[in-house]
Amino acid sequence: MLTRTRAAEEAPPQLQTGLGSVCLHDVGKTFAAPRRGAEPVAALRGLSLRARAGEIVAVVGPSGCGKTTLLELVCGLSAPDTGTVDAAPAALMAQRDLLLPWRSAVDNAALALRVAGVPRGPAREQAAALLHDFGLAGFERARPAELSGGMRQRVAFARTLLSGRTILCLDEPFAALDALTRQEMQDWLAGALLAQPRTVVLVTHDVEEAIVLADRVLVLSPRPGRVVATLEIDVPRPRRRSDPALVALRERALLELRA
Amino acid sequence: MIAAVVLLALLGGWETYARLSGIDAIVLPAPTAVAESLYDDRALLWSNFTVTAGEIGFGMLIAMALGLACAVAMHFNAMLRRALYPLLVGSQTIPIVLIAPLLVAWWGFGLTPKVAIVALICFFPIVVPTLDALDRVDGDLHKLMRTFGASRWQTFRMVEAPAAMPGVLTGAKLSVAIAAIAATLAELAASDAGLGNLMHRSIPQFQTARAFAAVLVLTAFSVLLFALLALAERRLLPWAHQPRGTAP
Numbered sequence: 001m002l003t004r005t006r007a008a009e010e011a012p013p014q015l016q017t018g019l020g021s022v023c024l025h026d027v028g029k030t031f032a033a034p035r036r037g038a039e040p041v042a043a044l045r046g047l048s049l050r051a052r053a054g055e056i057v058a059v060v061g062p063s064g065c066g067k068t069t070l071l072e073l074v075c076g077l078s079a080p081d082t083g084t085v086d087a088a089p090a091a092l093m094a095q096r097d098l099l100l101p102w103r104s105a106v107d108n109a110a111l112a113l114r115v116a117g118v119p120r121g122p123a124r125e126q127a128a129a130l131l132h133d134f135g136l137a138g139f140e141r142a143r144p145a146e147l148s149g150g151m152r153q154r155v156a157f158a159r160t161l162l163s164g165r166t167i168l169c170l171d172e173p174f175a176a177l178d179a180l181t182r183q184e185m186q187d188w189l190a191g192a193l194l195a196q197p198r199t200v201v202l203v204t205h206d207v208e209e210a211i212v213l214a215d216r217v218l219v220l221s222p223r224p225g226r227v228v229a230t231l232e233i234d235v236p237r238p239r240r241r242s243d244p245a246l247v248a249l250r251e252r253a254l255l256e257l258r259a
Numbered sequence: 260m261i262a263a264v265v266l267l268a269l270l271g272g273w274e275t276y277a278r279l280s281g282i283d284a285i286v287l288p289a290p291t292a293v294a295e296s297l298y299d300d301r302a303l304l305w306s307n308f309t310v311t312a313g314e315i316g317f318g319m320l321i322a323m324a325l326g327l328a329c330a331v332a333m334h335f336n337a338m339l340r341r342a343l344y345p346l347l348v349g350s351q352t353i354p355i356v357l358i359a360p361l362l363v364a365w366w367g368f369g370l371t372p373k374v375a376i377v378a379l380i381c382f383f384p385i386v387v388p389t390l391d392a393l394d395r396v397d398g399d400l401h402k403l404m405r406t407f408g409a410s411r412w413q414t415f416r417m418v419e420a421p422a423a424m425p426g427v428l429t430g431a432k433l434s435v436a437i438a439a440i441a442a443t444l445a446e447l448a449a450s451d452a453g454l455g456n457l458m459h460r461s462i463p464q465f466q467t468a469r470a471f472a473a474v475l476v477l478t479a480f481s482v483l484l485f486a487l488l489a490l491a492e493r494r495l496l497p498w499a500h501q502p503r504g505t506a507p
Contacts (some may be wrong), residue, residue: 075406092406101498102421112407143498163407
């Protein structure tokens with residue numbers, strides 16, 4: 001059984017209309033020169049991205065192509081220099097789990113609820129129910145240091161979901177994990193998003209991760225980042241990595257990346 | 260355990276030297292003589308101890324309160340930090356022993372000037388680690404809290420303040436270690452009671468063993484306070500001492 005988050009309760013019965021959409025149009029972002037005499041750094045230039053309600057859009061690109069900048073724009077943590085960003089409030093999940101070491105798993109998961117003013121008891125109940133769904137039953141009282149990397153990332157994802165934001169920005173969420181755990185977590189995330197749909201902007205340098213999870217994959221150019229290719233992933237879920245269609249798409253994405 | 264063995268060896272050496280070298284007990288009393296004084300003068304030592312313990316206790320409390328308030332204020336306000344930090348550093352260079360008579364002139368012979376001196380000396384070691392710990396909070400955590408719509412105060416209460424606790428305790432431990440010296444120095448300047456006063460009086464009275472006993476009491480008290488803080492740290496902040504990644 002999955003718990004219904006507040007966002008799901010507020011949503012009208014019609015499928016996925018409660019979810020927000022993301023629209024970036026012709027966005028540019030330049031940072032001041034890191035030191036005197038250096039050139040200003042153009043992170044993004046002329047980038048457009050659209051994620052409809054309930055859609056999972058993955059963004060892949062070489063390192064330093066402005067992927068993290070892109071997510072900060074979507075989350076409203078910074079404003080673009082040019083172009084427009086139109087997005088409902090979004091929650092950010094980073095590569096590092098950023099769990100608070102003094103809080104138990106359940107209290108970490110409940111952090112956003114506590115910020116929103118939910119009293120401790122109900123917040124813990126909601127968080128514990130979600131942790132249970134995520135296969136973390138029995139670890140509610142454990143501190144982050146007592147959990148494995150995959151478990152910590154699941155707690156972080158529970159915390160992100162419980163923020164009630166309908167848009168999730170995932171910034172290389174599994175990059176810090178070992179290869180085997182990473183695959184497990186990708187499959188797990190695909191299942192979790194199937195059960196609780198959200199509009200997702202997933203930034204990653206792992207092409208396979210993008211293909212396995214997303215409805216659409218955008219390939220960015222090196223800095224300043226802009227979209228050089230768009231791949232629609234019309235493969236039904238649940239997906240298998242060995243699916244020939246996915247393998248072919250992966251090859252195409254890698255080709256675009258190297259172009 | 261090893262510390263105890265080293266201590267016993269040192270005491271044994273000291274005792275042997277004091278007995279066999281024929282050195283005057285006024286210059287160097289044997290450990291047994293100090294122990295004897297510890298017992299014989301216990302009422303005198305106790306009454307002076309309570310005075311010094313009060314100075315250290317109140318001084319530390321005031322230093323903690325002001326130090327934490329100062330660190331938080333400077334953390335929240337960059338202008339305040341620029342205005343106060345140089346003054347704080349400057350306050351550490353004041354030769355407190357020399358201005359102690361001045362404090363006595365302001366506040367009299369009672370508890371107040373001693374508490375003020377202890378507070379003044381202990382204040383700085385509390386501010387610096389606390390402020391550092393507040394500053395070192397991960398910038399990504401600030402971003403995370405912003406995406407949750409947290410207010411500045413919520414971020415402080417839920418993230419920064421708990422994260423700074425190890426820094427606060429480090430500061431408190433540093434302060435405890437110097438509080439005893441601060442209190443005895445303050446008593447040297449002007450006082451009629453306290454362990455520092457007792458040491459100061461005992462030596463010209465040729466009661467060297469008693470002076471050593473007073474030092475011993477003060478040292479034991481400092482070590483006890485330090486141990487209590489270390490215990491509190493382990494109990495209240497176990498997360499700060501656990502190695503990461505010892506997962507099932």
